Amino acid sequence: MEFLTDINNAFLPEIIIAAFVFINIFLSLFFNKKFYKTSQWIAILGILMSFASIGFVQAEPTYHAFANAFISNVYTVFFKSVILVASFFAVLVSHKIVRRKRARAFEYFAILFCAILAAMLLVSANDFLSSFVSFEFLALSCCLMSGLIKNYKAKEGALKYLVCAVVASALFLFGTSYIYGITGSINFDAIEVSLQGYQGSMLFALSSLLVIIAMMFKVSAVPFVNWVPDVYKGASYPVGMFLSIVPIAAGFALLSRILVIISNFVPVLGVVIIILALATIAFGAYGALRQKDMKRFAGYSTIVQSGFMLLAMGVLSPYSLAGMLYYLICFLFTNVALWAGMIMFFNSNGRDDMESYKGLAYNNPFYTTAMIFVLMSLAGLPPTSGFLAKFFVLSAIARLGFMYIIFLLVALLLGAIAVCLYFRPIKIMFEKTTETLHLTNKLVFSKFVFYFCTALTILLCMYSSKIVEFCELIAYSL
Amino acid sequence: MLEVSGFLINSSFAMLLLPLWVAVMIILNAAVPFVSSRKLTLNLSLGVSLIGIIFSVCALYFCLFSQNAAAENNLLWLNTGDLRVSLGTLVDGLSAVIMLFFSVIFFLVQVYSYGYVKEEKNFHRFFIFLNLLNFSLTGLILSSNLVQTVIFWELSGVFVYFLINYWYTKKSASDAAKKTYLINKIGDAALLLGVIGLIYFSVIFSSAENMILLSYSNLQFTAETLYSMVSGKTFLIIAMLPVFGAMTKCAQFPFHSWVVDATEAPAPVNAILQGVIPVATGGLLLMRLYPLFVLSTEVLAWLKIVGCISALVFAYVAMSQNNIKKIFAYSTASQLGLFFVALGIGAYTGAGYFLISHGVLKVLLVLTAGVVVCSMDNENDIKYWGGLRQSMPGVALIFLLGSGALSGLLFSGFCANTLLLANFYLQDNFIWTVVILFVFFMSAYYLFRVYFLVFEGEKSKIELKKVSNYMKCPLCFLVVISIAMAFCYKKVFASLVYFVSLEQVSLSDGGKVVMLFILLCAVYITFRLYMSPYSKFMLIKERVLNKENLLYKLSYNCFYIEEVNKFLLDKFLMKFCRFVDFIDKYIVNGVVVILGLTTRVFSYLVSKLQNGNVQSYLAYSVFILAAIMVVIVGIYLLGSLVGV
Amino acid sequence: MSVIFNIGLYHYLILALILFCIGLWGVIACKDLIKVFLCVNLMMFSAALNYSAYAVYVDPEKINGVVVAIFIIVFGIINLVVSAALLISVFKYKKNLDVEKITDIKG
């Protein structure tokens, strides 16, 4: 019966999601022309139920489930809700894909739910085994999702994703194996206990480096970063939206929890992560400067944003973690809004190159205004939440000491280049063109998601005090 | 009478603002399309000048007979930091005399102007700016402190600019206006700088709260404190800067070219520029600041040198010019050079008298020339003129009297010249005496040359136009003034304008005779050269007054100063500006552009990195991983080494 | 000789390291995608080898490492399955499994 208590106390949302995976698979057996339209509603229902059940999960104090393989605390609950919210938006905007897939819509949602489940597991994984399993699980389900639509590019993207994912998990395994050897345990708590008084060694440093680098795949940071634009380009829009948030959030959750344990024993790790973060921002920013494709642009943008979040990881204090969490919240809504905006555009004319956005401002001022706000938020300009988020993360670095000012400066300058790249789509939207472009999108959901998230990006800046407090609270729980 | 004048003087602010008000009234008059009347404009501005004359007569009376020699009214204007600038009026002997001169001349010039511009389209504009100039010059003459002087000084420059620019569609006129303004701006800047330097010391040394900043009434004290406190060099710089200001306004070398170019302006403006402006601005400033200059022999020497160069050079240049307006312009510069020399030598009263006398006579001559030019259909070149005495005997007579007076043969000019000569002579300064006599000689030469060429000799073919009486009447008055001035030197002028420590001298009769002889010689030579050709003189004429002759060329082209200026401006300043522009475009901007380019290069590199081959992606990752590993291993090895 | 034949923990570790390096090399250098995936598996199995070696030598009571090793093997196979599916669908379009040819998305 302990099993059931565990489920009740810590795993309710996951179990609901898992149940919906099966429901979806089951329903996919019954094909009916009209029936497939309900798939989206069922998915929404699943996510809402799961979200509601988060309230029943024990968060304080930390609950250890399944022989300490998974935990549940405020921190994981927070990430789980982020994942669920993001997936909720992803489900909302997948109307078009449902129509296109028709009979296989349920399969799509089944895989999506698998991915959600995997991400949630990754967030709460508490030993190397469970983290590796959810790592692989998430990778495979994301891979399948991105290869779901029937065209070559999707397949190629999925293939690239898979190759990178398995290499990353191999690195992860190899690294963890040494840590296991050093500490004699695979459980995080046990490792923490056995590391007390440990002086640290080169092997430990190298193995933890391997683990960290492998995690970089999940958070799409340098060095495992090149797949991002390719896969986003191949995947369909809702999948792209999902990929750009959920695995990253989950990855950051695990990364932060691993880092908390090991960072004290590897002195240079903080600097390495900061440098990697800066390289990530630079890669994203420079890569996006020449981009002609909106999807790839979004990919690079994601890289930039995750680079900023990674920057906070390099510091690892409650303050910086809170900054990261706040950044994650802002990034969640802003990125959802960006993708939703792109989906709205794509749904009305089926194009995703940046040139086709030309002259949009003149016929769709409201859409353009919202889009500008979104891009400004991504660029970190006021009065949007992106500004505060950047401020928060960068201030964490400023707090570290005078030696870190050079990193701070580089981050800021790269931020300036980021501004440059986010102005490009705006510029194009305002360019003069002869053809008149009207967004003929009748889909209420994507519209709702777009405008709702845009409004949130602005509101998050204003009503930030409570949220920042909340983030600090969560960060302290780690 | 004393009460009346006292009352008037106490309301001198009203006197100051009256021209401004009239200017506004004229603007309103001009703005109302059908009612606007030219007579009304004239009457308004003449009225102001008349009130000015009454005021200044009262002021003169007051200064002559009142116990306290000066009346001062002040109004705190700008109060910030350590700076407490007041605007006010100071009526003392000097300002009363110059005010009288100014208002009388201005009245006459306005009458003349009416005749001159009454047919013009922009009649009202002319009078608006005349009144504004009246305002600024009144403010300048009555100014109670040095800061106020600076303010009205610059202001007068602006209105002069607008007056010269009266025919702004004419490129030469507008260019001349620009040049005038800019050259004067140099002086303005110098004066401003000098005054700011004085402010520094007066703020530091005399921090009395209720004292007027740089007030003229205690300038002597300020100057002496300054002299005792600062080093000689600093004092010299501070005292020198206002001199530069005065040099520009008085068209001294090398700032003279504006007065030559400004001959493009209408004749009354020209008269004001050459007659009134130097008196009311530069001359007044020099005489006001004389307590400062006296303390430094270098400044006085500088005044002498500048004045001497100008007097000689421009007198020499004027001898060969053909444009009548230019002759007078150079003559002005030359005569004001004499004024400078006189001040430098310490002849305070004499210099003042000379200045005013010159002002009256120069206005007379320029206006007369204006009449002639008008009647000759705007032909300026005296070579095409001749024999005008038959057709306009009155004007010819006036011109003759005027040139006689200016060259020192008659009336006030005679008095002024003798005064100068006396001062030079009595100071045992033989070289200066010779120089000044030489200048007198040349002045007489070029003035009579003009007279002979224009009014005597063969009659020109140009048909004469009728000239309005408005233009002729003022000329007579000017002659009368000049005569009257000759009689009131001792009783009025010398008792009002004096410098305490300097004694006043007068020339002995012998000196007068010598001077007259030299002047008459000059007249005779001129007469022989241009009127009744005499073989020996003709030889000179052919040899010297020849386009090929170097001396003549130098004189005719004004020593090529203009060319040098132009060269400096075009080749030096503009080249420098273009050089700066080049630096800005290619170096300062280039750095920014290069930074932008590097961004592009980086983004190109990144896009090249992103070659679509998943294996290379993995290779990058592994490479980076390996690099970090190497670094970490290195750190650990180093650490262990250090540990060992 | 005893160093070679007295097999201990380090032998396993070094073997695993060698296998891992070979796998890594294969991943980067092999042009054939199937080989790439096999090499990935080699990498994962080397980790499994590490785990099981450590399980025996470091953690003899719980032997958690062996459990991990079993999971690794399972997931290695799952990976191969999924990759096979993807490779087939890619092969359908490209008629080729050369890594250097599968570069349609780039830039």
Added chain:
Amino acid sequence: MNILSILALIFSPAIAALLILSPVFPNNEIKIRRFAKTFGILHFIYSMLFLLFFNPTNFGWSYQKELTFLNTSWLKTLGVTATFGMDGISLVFVLLTSFLIMIALVASKSMIRTKHRIYYSLVLVLETAFLGVFCAKDIFLFLLFWELQLIPIYFLVSQWGDKTSSYSAMKYVVYTFVASMFMFLGMLVLYFYSFSISGVLTGDIESLSMSESVFALWFQAFIFFCLLLGFAVKIPIIPFHTAVAKAQVEAVTPVSMLMAGVLPVIGEYGIIRFNMGLFPEVFNYFAPILIIFGVVNIIYGACLALAQTDIKKITAYAGFVQTGFALIGLGALTELGFNGAVFQLVIAGLIISGLFMVTGVVYLRTKTREVSALGGLSQVMPICMCLGFIICFGAVGVPFTAGFIAKFMNLSGLILSDIEPQKFIVSMAVVSAIGLVLNACYILYLFHKTFFGSVLSQFKAESVQYDEDGNEITVVYPKRGITKSEIIVLSLLGIAIILFGIFPNALLDIFQVTSDVILDFMKV
């Protein structure tokens, strides 16, 4: 005063902008324009009310108000609050901004032909950003509004400017943003180090000014220069001017007016508020650098202006010269210089926007900005010339225009300065006096080339009529003359310039006490 809410002052333009953008508002060009104009005028009147009830002898901030969300401070946990307040200097600049925005809105009538809705709302948003900067009492609030300016400016420059304006707008934004990143860096460092010293995490300017004097001098200097760089690009101080000049030149006239009028003020406000207010010791040490920058601005700017053939470029560089004088005043560290700098900033805002307006009016009619293609415009647009001359002489610094007083105060402030060696100060003063002359040179060059001389055939009046006396009257073709709104703009600017020239203390008295406080602080 209950009706005087600083929040209303700052945010009402943004709300008005939203109103214009909202679909409720009729999409009618005339209505939008009238609404914006009326709003601008009302806003100016409202800000004048602040002046009326302002106590000029008040030492600290007045009208303080904190913006709270759900009854908590904006970023309570980070110690950052959304507190607004005004002291004398802020108030003066707020008035200037409000006035210039009003002017620009009026001027937009003839200049803006497309996309009215977006344009007017952007201008109003820009106003909010400007006002926010002046009233922010917290460094991060300051930064927020500082960067908020970039977005409206980007659109205003790129959308309504010349053909290449998009590029230059981008350049401007990136350039400014890069510089503001340095400023951000300085602020972050300051924020945390004062936290580590005082133990209170706060971004409040007043509280910060208490704690940083404990820092090592070199560290203060580091922050000082980081901040200065950010401000330098806004002003712009000379080596950092290229992007700014280009954007000003290529923007449409009202936008150029705003950029040239308000942005230098904002930059120097930053210097006053942060560099002077927070680092008095370092400022005392580095004040000569500011003077050198000022002199370089004057001379270099004047030389650049003299070498240009584009009237708008000349005007843009004229702006640099004007701000150079203010820099001199700031660097002199005397009360006179400081007051002169603030005064000069206000006046430079009026003058330069006026000059831009004149060049804009000319450009609108003639469709060319090349000096060589212009000439004799006085005959076709006499009113423009008359009003232009007031502004022109304001720029030259003729007495009884405010320009004279500003320059006089700055120069005498410089001379009165205690900075050693004396020779340095004197030579700087002499050089800037030369700058005065050069300044007059290019402005007169600009006006003469444009307005005087014989009129070029392409600009000739369309028809000639005769009045009753038979005099020729040129009838100006309506398109070539000047419109009412332009006359209003130019004459308002002209009146302001002359008014403050005659009654300088009207302006000076507002902020004298504040400047005393700041300078007293500097002396400690």
